[in-house]
Amino acid sequence: MEKKIINALSHLLYIPHIHFPGKIKVYLILSFMLAGQLFFNAVCAQNADSKLIFGMQNQTLEYGLNEVGRLTKFRVAFALPQVNKYTNITIEKKSRTLKETLNLLLENTNLTFVFKDKSILVIERTRTKQESNNGKYFIFGSVTDLDSDPLPGVSIRVKGNNKGTITDVNGKYALEIEKEDIVVLSYIGFNPREIQPQNGGLFNVVLSPNSIALSEVSVVSTGYQSLPKERATGAFGIVTAKDLKQTPTVNIMERLEGTVPGVNFDVRNNTITIRGKNSFNNTDSNHPLIVVDGFPTDDKTLTDQVNGVATGGAVLSRINPEDIESITILKDAAASSIWGAKAANGVIVIETKKGKKGTPTVNFSTSLSVSAPADLNKLDRMNSAQYIALEKELKDKGFITDPNTYSSWMSFNQNKPVSSALEWMFKVDRGTATAAEATTALDALSKVNNYDQIKKYLLQNAVSQQYNLSLSGGGPNNTYYISSNYTKDVPVFRSNSGDNYFLTVNLGNSFLNNRVNLKTGINYNYSKSVSNSAAINALGTSSLGLRPYDLLVDANGSTIKRSLVFTDAVASNFLNEGYLPWTYSAVDELNYSNSISKENRLHLTADLNVKLTDWANVSVSGSLLKTNGTTNILDELNSYNTRNFINTGTSINASTNKLVYGVPYGGQLITNYNDGNDYSLREQLNINKSWDDKISLNFLAGSEIRESTGTTSQQTRYGYDEDTNISKSYDPSGSYMSVYGWTQSLSYNDSYVNKSIMRFLSYYSNASVGFMNNKYIVSGSARFDDYTMAGYSRSKRAKPLWSSGVKWNMKSEDFLKSASWLNALDLRGSVGTSGSIPSAASNIAVMTISGNNSLTNETYGSIITPADGKVSWELTTSFNFGVEWAMFNNRLKGTFDFYSKNTKDIMYLLPVNSTYGWSSLLRNGGTMSGHGIDLGISGSVLKTHGFEWNSAFNLSCNTNKVTDSRFTEPGMTTLVGGSYPVVGLPLDYVYAYRWAGLDKTGQSQIYDSKGNIISSTTNTTLTSKDLKYMGRTTPPFFGGFTNSVQYKDFSLSAQITYAMGHVFRRPSVNSNNYPQYSGTYSGVIGTSKDLANRWQNPGDEATTNVPGLEYINSNSILRYQYSDLLTESASNIRLRQVALNYFVPAKVLSKTMFKSVSAGISVRNLGLLWVKNKEGIDPDYVNTKNYSNLPPARNYYFTLNVSF
């Protein structure tokens, strides 16, 4: 009953049907808002001459026609674009015949009407004559779902060209077609349908929902405009909300991995590379531009990894993945050059979800993931016995000496302590223990394995939770999308976490009969992360790292505390003197020294679009992004950092024998503040006009300004008490006596307030012209960018950039029209330029001012960039050729792109004769070229009743090469280091020494180019010719392969990614974890398992390749580390995810309030399916020194999706 009332009411008041029991209030309010000026009377009318009472005041034609339809029970069909032109119609309310009423309504229009069956068809006057004689028909009707509820916004298109319409709010449509035309109806979430009307007239279509089928993407968004895909001449990659939903991870990068050919989403390093590199600079210059809802961001990545590049840390997304409607990746110049100076590395355009006219939909989704800590036994680590053996050898060979022997002048023993194993060995030397006692103790230590304790006390199950709730819908003049999201990510390391909250409100309003459209977006994000490095440090190799036999907790369950700065005896002496405990325990530190970051991001966008004519409109839009964040690093009084700091600053007064505290007593609080303000303002003219379907023009031109400002500052508080929030003042220049007996001063820790400002000014234009019903399309774009850059003259600062493209819709040609197996075939080509802004070179000397010098108290500065009259932009020219096809009834689809790029004027830190005062300067040094292919194939492999198997495969090939002949081959050590560009080689080349085994002293030997064996003690001038080329570090071939099988309401999918043809250096003994020269060795010894295989006695060279300690020298280590022996293929195939989803069938749901319900389980990180190197090492996670870089552990996700 209730539902009926709402339906009646909404019909009465002309708003969409609402299936939303119990929420009348909302809709009444909505209804009253919309119903202000409405009055009418109605009687039933059955034919053209039946009478009805009708009248309206200042209403639109659309309204009038709909009213007539409602009053007469006739279906009134019309095409919105034609009818929309007519507004402000007033008709006196009185009784007339239906015919009279319609004549009156259409009086001053070029429209007329015809009766057909039970329908009234409103058409252009000229059409009536053409209707029969040139094969054109008019079709109309309504589109509904299985429940006969109308579907508004259904795309209705003539196959093979761009002609089409969408259904109105009542699901009605009208469209003119030609006799042979096939009409495709598509709607997100429903199976598309094709009809071939043959005749004009009424065609009511019912669409069946298919929540599994991938939705058809019909538009690509460049950030400045949305183009029908058919008109795009550039290379675009598109990821839809549906695709993103396939992977339920917190990290959006993981959702994107392997989905788009040509784009490398490197989760491990948190970088995105589109079609390879265009610049020699490794850090900044190769990032794509990220655009959200039309406006560029300064973000270089899509996610923040809280613990740096550690795969085990918490992850914070910058954008709610559930809010993303589509991600369009602009790959070639025709696609991206509209973004000009920042587009050389491609552009990622993110559109967030907007409301759709129609019934409100509430969607709730949640996911939970759990993974156990990765298997510590997979660590490439020595066991305790091996580690002790290494320590013994180091001691015997004199690399480590007894810290107890110290000079008398020192007030106390300042030598660092040694490990417990070494301590036993030295005890024997000192005579404080017998050899037998030591042997027993060492044997006991050898049996210790601390993995269980690490797992128990420092690690935890990684758990992530995501909750998303959204509400969307819209009336005739408005749309809304409101969502909120909460995500919590808890990584394997204890005391670490990330929390993320999102709120998004996207509204659309139209005024003055759709002449004015206002879109507003509010996006708020609050994130909080806690990081604590105690667990990470314990697993690393710094002085805080654990040796294989170092336990965390003793037999009684209390934490083991170790002294790190001095020997234990010295540390306990200090404790007796009244100093704070000078010992460290990783377990205790989990409670202290947290770094807590909080960030607020508020992004507001608004776009006001005013229709000038039906083919032209102007828009004014703006964006405001405000961010502010604080990071608090609190070292409590009990934290090791603070205890160490205070103890170091404490001395003993010789006369009173009391402690003198040199630094404020209490905790330390360092607060970092950052503030960002970013606004953009844009005005744009859009023209969309066609002439007789022969020529259509799509044109836009605009200008844009943008300002980005930022402030960062830091404040350090000493003597901080976290209960009272009180800190102590201090004299930064005053000096105090340290424990070591020399004076120190605290000095200023806080840099000055750092401010930045950048402004951008751009003019841009883009046009595409379609000929012969879009059979041929030509496009072009141009952009001019100017920006804030100190030291540049206007002419050097800004450059115009351009692109052009063509497209040929071959299927429309007569010779292919008959090929029924081929559904579409498009060829495209494009050429254009895009740029990269040089950031650090200048035509005028540029300086920084660095605040006051702590010694002289004078403000000082330095020249950071000298005046160099010859610097300019980096410029990339690219060429793209692409084919897109669909065949066998659209069951096999594909795209293929070939591209090549040439970049010139690449900024490079070129060596400069230091006599000029600079050792190296950024100059427009380099040129490089690159080329590659992107291939994507998707198809329905099998399709029978109730069963469907879909496959998608993509392949990316990319290679690059330095072409500037000035980059000649450098010396051997530089070449093997691999960071210097070399002409003719890709940027990421790998060279290696030719390994020739160990000599009889256990040191490396290599072959020179002539095959002579060179010993490590020979400093013969080896040249680059003596090295061997091994390949590249980034994969020249990579991609993804996804299979999904649907059976009835179940779907099962598997995602595979692969990378081929690259190499990596297998970690082993290297210059960081092994002594390089005989003498005193200090610091924590590496724990790499290869250290245990080292050469120890003559003869070992027959069985091992790891250099021995006795005759060690740095050549030996480096030549081993960079040898071809350790350079291996990194090719691998990886099973990313297997997911099983269940969709509750529609017929079950029809009796409930739910529109759709689905649940799923996914397993991720299933490991390598195949790897080429024979050791089976995962090449993506080779840095096994550190636990944080272990391959991620298997991860289980449970997801639930409900909408109603």
Next chain:
Amino acid sequence: MYLTSCRGYVEVDQPGVRTLKYTSDFQYILNNINTFEYAYTLPLLSSDDIDINSTAILNNLTDDNKQVYTWADYFYTSSQTDVNWTNLYNQIYDCNTITDKVLSSQGGTDAEKKGIYAEALMQRAYAYHTLMNMYSPIYQESTADVSLGVPLLLTPDLYASLKRPTARTVYNQIISDIREALPNLPVTPTNVIHPGQTAAYALLARTYLYMQKYDSAGINAQKALDRQNTMLDLRTLTTGTLPKRLKDPEIILSKVASFYTTLPLSSNLINLFSTTDLRYSLYTKDGGSLYPKFTGRAYYRNKWIGEDINVGPSVPEMMLIKAESLVRKGQYNDGIQVLNDLRKMRFNTADYTDLSAQSASEALKIVIEERRRELMGRGIRWFDQRRLGTETGLVDIVQRVVSGVTYTLAPMSNRYTFPISAKVTDLNPEIEQNPR
């Protein structure tokens, strides 16, 4: 249309980063002690003040430092940087930028601009004076017109020729720069980081000394002493109360040198000290207490106060130049008297006795010995070894043994001139290498 039509929109000053525009900007550059206080490292290791008798320390030396220590054919490989050369020429670039632009800068008075201009000239002269003593063959008046100086850059031009002019050209430039700067330098600079008039005379004294123009050296040393003659009275000090450089009354201009490990002083230097010499106890330390250990003593004055070694001109150095000049003029008793004035501050009264000489040549040897004691461990000795080699009998042949190989350095050897690093000569072959 709104303001996008204006390209001036993007031309805003960025905080903290800007082109040199205001007069104060140029002063900020000169205030940068990281740039301008740098002196050198090579002479610390090459001079006969040092004799590394410890294998542990030798093993600690990097390959290039071993090469320096043994006065090898070359010090650096083509990929290594000679920071001495690089840092000094970086000072010169900054000075050239200042002399090029400061006079037309905004926001400063004429006097301020001229003062900054003069300071830059002084700093440039100092850098060239150091470079000449390291990379130009030992100066001799007779060969000054053919002997090669160092590349002489006087404008911030990144594309200028780097051909080495004659030694005389460079020295003429140094002297004329100092003289041009003098009238605009402050009588009392804010601190010893900045050169004042005293520093200018002191640098002139030094320059003439190394040109072996001892009269002019003495005259300028006296002018420096007329303006600053404050001494540290070591009798009143302990290692803990030695003043830091900004408070040290002896320093005329602060220039620092540092080396990453503490180096043993040679026994022939240590033997010049009596144990009652306060410089022995306050300026040196027993190697047995250092890490790595060695037998003998190390220069430790700077370490006591936690600073780098100060090698800039000082009051005692000016006294020594004055004394040497007097002695060389034949007024050897006057010269020795200057030394005695100095030495009174270096001994407890009970331990002090006057020095005396019977002849000019004996007095000269005494002056040189006193120079060694007073200026030990700072690399200044290397410059002295060079100039004194032009006279017979004033410097000995130096021998060093590394890994069983003996290296010998005879007076006036080509090895008294440092090689220019290959990285520099490779990039600009017009820079002629020093003969070995």
